[in-house]
Amino acid sequence: MRSYGVHRLVHGEDDLASPDGLDDVQVPGAFDQFYREEYRRVVAVIYGLTGSRWVAEDLAQDAFLRVHRDWARVEGMESPSGWVRRIAINLARSRFRRLGAEAAALSRLGLPDGVTMSPLPSEFDEFWREVRRLPNRQAQVLVLRYIDDLSVDQIAGVLGVAEGTVRALLHQGRGRLRRQLEAKGLTDVL
């Protein structure tokens, strides 16, 4: 389980390593660190919500761009990490912007990239596909819980809702997801 500090996220043992080859890029120091630490996590969260690595990357970039513009204010927030997740989730929820991101993402398919996201094992792929069929808020809390490994109070902070609401959404989401998976024949999960 991870915990949020005032300015930065404290990672657990299983967290992602810092990216390489970015030392030549000059951005404000605190933001630079924040970006390096959080970017992949935010991409993973949005991937869980959209099912597209390309869309997830574009929306995550968009979210960090907004934070970067407003960094002087965001830096002083109790949880900049929560704020960037909230923006990214809002962006993912907005179909119009998602389509715009998809347009940009699709255009890059023809460009050399060299790195692709490994396909998930089919049972996990099916699991997240069913999560995305849940109502928005239920899907969001499940993604934040199981991909981002956040606690109930952290999820409440990200989504701007009460902890009781998060517990209720988790309960409803799990129940509905179980039923969906059962209907799909994935009974070994239950």
Added chain:
Amino acid sequence: MSFEEFAERAGRAVTNAASDAVRPNLALLRRVRRRRVVAGGVFASLVGLAAFLGVASLLPEPQEPPPAATQPTTTTTEPSATTTPEDPSDDASAVPTLANLAVASTMALDDGATYESRFPNGTIVRGVDDGVTYPERLYGLADGTVVWDGANGIYALGPDEEAPSVLVPRNTGGAMVSRLIGVGTMDDAPVALIWESRAASPEDDNGGTLAAYPVRPAKTRGPAGSVSQFVHYPLIEFPSAWELGVDAASLLNDWLLYTVGSNGGQTVILRAPDGTETVIEESSGEEHTLQAAALAELDIAPGLAVVEHHVEYGDPDAPFGAGRLEIRSVNDATAGEPAWSIKLPTDNVPKQLTVAGEWAYLTLLPDAPELLQVNLHSGEIERFSAPGIVTLHAGLQPRSPDTAPPAACAESSGTATDGDAQAYVWLPCYDAATYDEGDPPARFWGIHKLRLVTDPRASTGGVAQRVEAMVEATFAGPTPEEQERGYSGILDPSVDALVGVTFADELVTIELTEEGARAASIGTTARAVFQATVNAAVFGGFVDVDSLRITVEGDCVAWSTYGEGPPACLTYHRDGTTTQS
């Protein structure tokens, strides 16, 4: 394996896959920083340009377009940094400039705002973009009003107004989420087209409505930050907001153009006045994407035309796809075939298309500080640099705003004050020419005070009795003479709607019968008009009243639930706000 263990493994699978493949792209931020440096100089230049040009009304009128017969049926121009006229205007000064465009930009500002909109009349609006709103999507309307999606709702600012007002409040609490997706005209009056996603609860997404909101007269809107009276007209109901949503819409009187889509694909549909629908364009999203479409009355194509913007992929020199603007005739034998097209000089994905007169405006994705202005007759293209770091969007403020109210329903003069033996009866107004006894009113123009009457209980009754008398008179509706002038009642006079009125602590409570509540809640429009009229009658006639509640046979929550609102007791306040308890 338990569900919990499986879910945790599924989560780790995603984070591991992301860890292997995803690289942060700080190059994007480098690009933004470079533009921040440039932006200051560009902005100073634009301020100087605007000052030099003066107000929009001083600009010359655009020339009349050449006859349609002289226009090319199909013209494709090459990308160019300036202009590529096929039939250029003789008078370059006729081209609009930034001086008559409302400009929104996103940037980091000293006061913590992240976007700023500047209007030709000097008004500046700032806010924080949290990803929910579309502050950069400004739409210009034919009467000069600019509407946009702001922090707490959808706002409107007329050319003669100094401060924006709320056209419709945004409810992000789950009851309804409203988004601005286009503009148009109904009966030649400007309307904003708004997607209302009916999220009845945070756990649910159960469809939505495409609705038109009149932006004139301004009195139908509330002050900024308030929840006020407003009227709207549902156009199309959709069963599922998540799987099928409306991305963009345009309305030209009784013709409606809208795009619906799911992931990666879009369909442009034209709905005729008789309700028949025609698919104008379909896109799978793999070869090209329709970014925007708008209806326009152009003489290039017979009758109505659809102006579309496409982005096509596969060009290595255009990493975001190559843009193309097309005009299609939609109501003759050539429907479906592009009558005219132009390749756009940009490799960025335009985000919003606005058509006004012979001009089309395209705004670009956030990392391209540019606005394209295309003359739909000549193909001439003007590129405006943006004052903002990241984006520029524009609404139009034309030179001759038409703000004339309908001829009928002229507002009465005079003032009624509390304590006088006089009071107004408040009635909704709509165009008398369209009045039909058998049809519910569909074209309201705000709430008007009409009849100055003697308050029957002014000398003997308390506030509660006097409010009751006025509400009874309002429910009773207009006289036949008043109906001829265009006024309407808000309830069928035969309905026994009112139980009574109480007044305590500056709060008026109006108790309706079940029958009255049902009659007042038939349709979204009818309910909005009912609520607005009652509010106007009470707050407009009685200065002692600060708040208002409506109950249904004693149950306050019931009034909200009758209107598919949140299960809460709503209190309406004089300042236009609404609170829940």
